[in-house]
Amino acid sequence: MVLHGLLPKPLPSDEVTVGQLLTHPLHPERDGFYSQVAHEAVDDLNDYHIQLRYKDLFSVDAEGRFMANYGAKFDLGRIYRQPNLLTVTAEQMIQRTSQHPIRAFEAVCEDPEARGWIQEKAKSGSPLYIVVGLTELKNATFKRAKLRDAGASTRLNEMPIEKGAKVPQAVRRNSTIGLGAEQHVSGVFGMDVRCVKAKISRPEEPHLLEDIGLHWAYFDLPGAQNKEQLMIGLGEPLKANELRLMLDLSKEEQRGNLDAISQLSLDALSAAASPMLRPSSPALRGRSPSPHPQLRA
Structure with a gap:
């Protein structure tokens, strides 16, 4: 079974769903919108495929991002020169795909609240x-x-994957996800995500060259003095390589290190509050408040 565009790192399953609008496909936690009004229409268009005991072969780039998947029955010529390969075995693979992406897109755009959110992002x-x-x-x-x-x-x-290997953080042996030497990871590994282009214009204004190939929907703006309209266009799916290049792994690593340092500092503060420890206790030496910017306030 072919994955959707392979993500450079897995995403939590509860942070993204079919029909969701995002400002960054690899960071759904930053900003997004899901239309409850269009939920039923979008869900009716979904097709589901479930496979038990799923197997695959992934390649990883030099920065530690998933790069491509080749399937359990791979072509030797495609992987012969790949130096960084990982076998994948999962208890279950669940694939949700919209059978009519354009209709799903149009259903979301029909929601006035979704259009309001899109309009803000367009501005x-x-x-x-x-x-x-x-x-x-x-x-x-x-x-x-x-x-x-x-x-x-x-x-x-x-x-087994060696400690400190250049692989996505979630599958490392020293990851906090899972127990023991072999991690068990659940999450979203593939995504059919498409660019959306939105702009405010007047009906007589011509399309630009870069607008060609997109599926457009047009909506009048209530109260507009010059009859402006909101134009929303649906583009093609992002490819795995495009998704991979959208992930700045150096920032991801830095964030992970800050989180780890912050947790150590919180542990130290918790220990300091314990009546079982004296100020001279070795457990309190060399510890200071967290340098994590979100925990300074």
Whole structure:
């Protein structure tokens, strides 16, 4: 089964759904909108596919981002020169796909509240996207993979992922997700996400060249003095490579390190409040309030 556009890192399953509008496909927690009005219409268009004991083979780039998936029955020529491969085994793969993405898009746009949110983002110049398909893996495990027989066959040797490996943080052995040496990761690994372009114009204004190829919907703006309209266009799906380049892993690593430091500082503050510890206790030496900017206030 082919995944939707492979994400460079898995996303929490409860943060993204089909029909959701986003300002960044890899950071749904930042800003987004889900139309409750269009929920039933969007859900009726969804097709579901469930596969048990799902297997796949992922490649990872030099920065530690998922790059491509090749399937359980992969083509040797596609992976022969890939130095960083991971086998994936999941208890379950669930795929939700809109059978008619344009109709789902139009249903969302018919919601006045959704149009208001889109209009605000259009005025601020914020990028917009809509999710029309998701691939979710349940209890997925990852192992380092290398070709046997110097690539003379498609047989693979598997071994645990080494600590500190350049792989997405969620699947590392030292990750906080899962227990023991083998992590069990559940989340969204693939996404059919499409660019949305929105602008305010007048009906007589011509489209630009970059507007060609998009599916457009037009809505009158209530109270507009010059008969302005809100134009909302649906683009093509983002490819896996486009999604990969949208992830700045250096910032992700920095954020993870700050979170870890903050947790240590919170643990120290909690310990300091304990009546069982004296100020001279070794557990309190060398600890200071968190440098994490969100915890300074």
